[in-house]
Amino acid sequence: MENKRNLDYIKYSFLIILISLLTISCKQTESLSQNKALSDGKYDSGLNGNSFAKSIESISESVNKLDVIAFYNTWVFPKNSIFTKSFISNSSPQEYSVTNTINNESVSGTVITVYYKNSLAGFLTCAHIVDFPDSIFTYYNNDKKTVKSLSVKIRQQIFISDIPGGGSVEIVAIDFDKDLAFLKKEVEPQDRNIKPINLKVGSTTKLEWGSEIYVLGYPNGNFMLTKGIVSIDKSIKKRFLSDALYNKGISGSPVFAILDGIENIEWVGMASSASAQSVQYLSPRIENDELTPNKTSYYGDVFIEDKLLINYGITFSISIEEIITFIARTKSDIKSSGFDTNLLPTSD
Numbered sequence: 582m583e584n585k586r587n588l589d590y591i592k593y594s595f596l597i598i599l600i601s602l603l604t605i606s607c608k609q610t611e612s613l614s615q616n617k618a619l620s621d622g623k624y625d626s627g628l629n630g631n632s633f634a635k636s637i638e639s640i641s642e643s644v645n646k647l648d649v650i651a652f653y654n655t656w657v658f659p660k661n662s663i664f665t666k667s668f669i670s671n672s673s674p675q676e677y678s679v680t681n682t683i684n685n686e687s688v689s690g691t692v693i694t695v696y697y698k699n700s701l702a703g704f705l706t707c708a709h710i711v712d713f714p715d716s717i718f719t720y721y722n723n724d725k726k727t728v729k730s731l732s733v734k735i736r737q738q739i740f741i742s743d744i745p746g747g748g749s750v751e752i753v754a755i756d757f758d759k760d761l762a763f764l765k766k767e768v769e770p771q772d773r774n775i776k777p778i779n780l781k782v783g784s785t786t787k788l789e790w791g792s793e794i795y796v797l798g799y800p801n802g803n804f805m806l807t808k809g810i811v812s813i814d815k816s817i818k819k820r821f822l823s824d825a826l827y828n829k830g831i832s833g834s835p836v837f838a839i840l841d842g843i844e845n846i847e848w849v850g851m852a853s854s855a856s857a858q859s860v861q862y863l864s865p866r867i868e869n870d871e872l873t874p875n876k877t878s879y880y881g882d883v884f885i886e887d888k889l890l891i892n893y894g895i896t897f898s899i900s901i902e903e904i905i906t907f908i909a910r911t912k913s914d915i916k917s918s919g920f921d922t923n924l925l926p927t928s929d
Contacts, residue, residue: 624783624792624811624838624849633843637797637806640835640846643694643778646742646799647706647833650687651713653732656680664728666718674731684732686713691798691833692741692764693851695926697775701919704741704764705904706833707853708755711762713737745769753918754911760853760899761907765918780837782926783847785821785900787840789813794898796825796852798834807831809896820897821850827896836898848926850898902928 656678658664664677675681690710696703717732718725739750741764748767755762768775788794792811800807809825823836836850905928908915916922 621841622787623789624787624794624840624847625842633839633846636843636846640778640780640797640837641804642774642776644797644799644804644835645692645694645704645744646802646804646830647690647692647710648687648740648742649690649711649713649737650685650740651737652683652685652735653717654735655682655684655730655732657682657730658728660721660729662727665726666728669718669728669731678731683735689799689802689830691831691852693833693835694775694777696920696924697768697777698921698924700768700770702744702766702768702775703753703915703920703925704750704766705851706762706764707851707899708757708760708762709854710832711737711739711752711764712755712757739764741766743774745774751918753920754907754914756907756911759903759907761851761904763908763911763915765920777924778835778848778926780835780846780848782905782928783838783840783849783901784928785849785902787847788821788838788849792838794823794825794836794838794849796831796834796836796896796898798831798852800826800828800831802830820853820903821900823896823898825852825896827852827854848901850900851904852896853899854897 656674657680658669658674658677659679662677669677688710690706692704692706694702695705713734715734719729719732721727721729739752741750744766745768751765753763753765788811790811790813794809794811796807796809798805807825809823812822812824814820814822831852832854834852835848836852837846838849839845840847905926908922908925908927912922915925
């Protein structure tokens, strides 16, 4: 009887061990299968529950808020005049204007630190953020024949948040067609807060339908991380589309993706623009910054004004290949400004 009990115990123990081995083998097979699926040389379409908070913290040290303000001298001309753009351009505006004021225009965006050595810092951003026109004409009529006002830019200032004082921010190289700009600033010697982006340069050829990308920047002035799913648009070269939510201020933000696992994050581009549509609306005349109270009758002059409405979920990004090409094409200008071009991002 005792021998039978021992035999049953041995059989039971053997069965438990066998089931455990089978379970471990299945898990190992499943894990190997997952790793094989991940190691496909393409950017991933999910984090699989893994966190990359530390990586984001590291990237964030190279991303700053950009503010640009331009000051204009503005002359307003009488409504019953017949001054054309050609006439005003070749005359002294103060002779014919009825008012003359100084006003300003401002815009915010994001910059990426790509260089720091010997108190010299270099940044990349979108050209449209730092591109304020030298002169602006407005008109009384839609036919644009009678000039209402002329604004001439008298100065422009660029500010980068959390970058120590020193020299002013300068535009070293700019490409309006590609929407890219390289900025320069003399900073305090060996400031530890300035850290160039330390991501491996990736390739948009590894992006495919469903690849996930991440955007880190300052939409509406808030430092935020957002995610998008890539769509392949064959009609747009050197750009790619995603459904990442775009808000003003996110232009210039780095776009990155994960290659075969959370430990491999690569820089694949820069957020630049969104789809938008223009709508017209009636606006009351506002004088002396006085606002008309809501739900009250208004009997004054009304004007037709334009407003751009963002189509959220359609975000265009400049490819990393275009960024590297821009750096290579403007290398002489960058080098003549004191930069060691060997330390700038390049393709492998």
